[in-house]
Amino acid sequence: MIEVLAPGPYATVQDLGRHGHAHLGVPGSGAADAASLRLANRLVGNPEGLAGIELTFGLARLRFLAGAWVALAGAPCPVWSTARDPGMGAPFWVPEGGEVRLGAPSWGLRTYLAVRGGIAVEPVLGSRSTDSLSGLGPPPLRPGMVVPVGMRRGGPEEAAEEEPVEVVAGLGDIRVDLAPPRPPGAAVLRVLAGPREDWFVPGALATLCAGPYEVSQDSNRVGVRLRGPELARAKEGELPSEGMVTGAVQVPPSGQPIVFLTDHPPTGGYPVIAVVSEAALAIAAQLRPGDEVRFSTRLPR
Structure with a gap:
């Protein structure tokens, strides 16, 4: 217990x-x-x-x-x-x-x-x-x-x-394990073109990958909300509800993308411009408000 x-x-x-x-x-x-x-x-x-x-x-x-x-x-x-x-x-x-x-x-x-x-x-x-x-x-x-x-x-x-824990820095039986330094540079999420890329103007996926985007404080386990270059649509209106996968990059009318995490709804009405690769989902899950993130369609080296 x-x-x-x-x-x-x-x-x-x-x-x-x-x-x-x-x-x-x-x-x-x-x-x-x-x-x-x-x-x-x-x-x-x-x-x-x-x-x-x-x-x-x-x-x-x-x-x-x-x-x-x-x-x-x-x-x-x-x-x-x-x-x-x-x-x-x-x-x-x-x-x-x-x-x-x-x-x-x-x-x-x-x-x-x-x-x-x-x-x-x-x-x-x-x-x-x-x-x-x-x-x-x-x-x-x-x-x-x-x-x-x-x-x-x-x-x-x-x-x-076991024997008592070694005394360190006057903390009695407490030991401290300091975290390593933050990795340099912005996080990079590899994406594939989404099922509704045609709902956006030509070059919108390139705009997404040009970035960078900043993680919003409104992010949670449902999705990572981002602020950055607006993704303009070529079609107006909303889609009928359709299945969503974890990692789907959904774009509401604001043009600001949302990366769905594990508590995302199973259906949605906004177009999905891209899908984050399964290997990059762990990176997306560790993004915190204020972090900078970029998208890429290139395979990691």
């Missing part, structure tokens, strides 16, 4: 999504940066699809009511803990009653915490994911909430009896 002392700005339980229900109007949901959740699960010996905690902009504090193996992946945060050698990208043992506290990430937006056995909230339609659009799944984490953990499969129980 994990007690939420502070969830940070926004924290939810996420697995790899609620798939197969789009025809009923149910979004896929799941971890926005699925690659990071998969990595965190692998680090603690879980199957990749088990549920973990998605922390938006860090600043969370969690108490473990039983000893557990934990790993963090995604946006790199400073980590303070009563555990030995806590940090990003490697498993560490949190003893019974121990805490894990995260600072704000130096770059990126979403950090994933996996615990051996997975987060064992009740599944809804085959998934334990919180869906911010439809409200399906468990509610967002709040102070005082206790989150169940699944049965551990192996792992040394004697890890709880």
